Amino acid sequence: MNYTPLDDAFRIHHTNPQIFNKSLAYSPKCIYCSxxxxxxxxxxxxxxxxxxxxxxxxKASILSSPVENxxxxxxxLRGTN
Numbered sequence: 133m134n135y136t137p138l139d140d141a142f143r144i145h146h147t148n149p150q151i152f153n154k155s156l157a158y159s160p161k162c163i164y165c166s167x168x169x170x171x172x173x174x175x176x177x178x179x180x181x182x183x184x185x186x187x188x189x190x191k192a193s194i195l196s197s198p199v200e201n202x203x204x205x206x207x208x209l210r211g212t213n
Contacts (some may be wrong), residue, residue: 137156144174148206156170156177156179156194156196157195157196158172158177158178158179158181158192158193158194158195159192159193159194159195160181160192161211162181162183162185162188162190162205163187163190163191163192164188164190165185165186165188167183167184167186168184169185169186170182170183170184170190170192171184173189179191179192179193179194180192
């Protein structure tokens with residue numbers, strides 16, 4: 133019987149790297165006070181940010197353009213059924 137290695141058992145591959153190779157850009161604008169200065173809460177960026185004026189944390193909106201065809205981005209995934 134072929135077992136999946138433990139390191140690979142919980143690895144999730146959701147996206148095709150040829151389609152999703154550009155990084156996402158998030159709006160720095162605070163949703164509470166409309167200040168344009170905020171910092172990312174995670175080291176690698178991300179949508180969760182903290183305003184430098186009112187100090188509130190919020191989820192920023194995505195400024196990047198959406199993927200043209202989501203089927204091309206997920207066609208490599210196979211169901212387990």
